[in-house]
Amino acid sequence: MWIAFGSLAAWLWLLLCQGFFWRTDVRLPAREEPAEWPFVCVVVPARDEASVLPESLPSLLAQDYPGRAEVFLVDDGSSDGTGELARELARRHGGLPLTVGSPGEPPAGWTGKLWAVRHGIGLARARGPEYLLLTDADIAHEPGSLRELVAAARTGGLDLVSLMARLRVESVWERLVVPAFVYFFAQLYPFRRIAVDGSRTAAAAGGCVLLRADAAERARIPDAIRHAVIDDVALAKAVKRGGGRIWLGLADRVDSVRPYPRLRDLWRMVSRSAYAQLRHSPPLLAGTVAGLALVYLVPPVALLAGLATGAAWAAAAAGGLAWVLMAATYLPMLRYYGQPRWLAPLLPVTAFLYLLMTVDSAVQHYRGRGAAWKGRTYARPDTALDES
Structure with a gap:
């Protein structure tokens, strides 16, 4: 009893x-279009993503963004022709300029994704953008997505704006597991608390993160979180600890196209x-x-x-x-x-x-097989921020 x-x-x-973690009304905050649109570089780490890239990459290249924007796809040692497919999609669809880079294998102490992000941010910084959009290779953006993210960041004076992409829910197992995944995440990191200045709650959704370039430099992103397996939460914590203002909510115009048909x-x-x-x-x-x-x-x-x-x-x-x-x-x-x-x-x-x-x-x-993902295994991953 x-x-x-x-x-x-x-x-x-x-x-x-x-x-009030259970409410789903935390969406992009009120926003006004700026008089002058800032330069944005989109960084897409990709490892063996040829199966989803035809759905996701054209949506980035076709962004209806009034300012200057470029896309940097980082081919992280793919064995399925991801890099060449990206170039072919850019030739076929046109749109925003695309640069495809490759960083080589990550050194000790780095996760593969963050090593690829580091390479992409390095390429982008050479262009001098004001904002970086970090997005995964399985994320499709509707045409006005980038425009709305930038307007929300500018209007709210936010250093980080992140959207929890709407995950695919089609198979029986996806219906049973996927909505609960987002529900449990919101229970751990209530979205309303994340946006409160001074609150210790910090999180982001790695599939869609708009980040001010100077805030990334202050927080030493991604070097400060180079060993993080849960890199989106670690990124948000680093930005917030560096004095940045962050926001996370549910997406209406950003979707994951990756299928999870089996329970496995x-x-x-x-x-x-x-x-x-x-x-x-x-x-x-x-x-x-x-x-x-x-x-x-x-x-x-x-x-x-x-x-x-x-x-x-x-x-x-x-x-x-x-x-x-x-x-x-x-x-x-x-x-x-x-x-x-x-x-x-x-x-x-x-x-x-x-x-x-x-x-x-x-x-x-x-057993030494922790955090195994796409052919790489991180036996002792660490989500703590590097204090050095």
């Missing part, structure tokens, strides 16, 4: 005191960085597992056990109310992704999958 009431208390606190694909996406998020700490892992069980698994167990035994009615009532609150807070995210409401009561099932993914992330870390 006390465990069930503890779960209910946790849900009441999450509902009212965690930055989604499992790998989550487990590669879950233990890094816990700073590779066994006590934090144990606390997270216990917390997930208390918050997400206890409510249905308490309700169903109480109904099945005909006893412990107080525990059953507390569990049932907690389950209702859980489903209610999940409904806005399901609506945002256009998914049916009947998926909301299944959130405990999804949470159990995430619990298993987190444990598997720790197991793979101690």
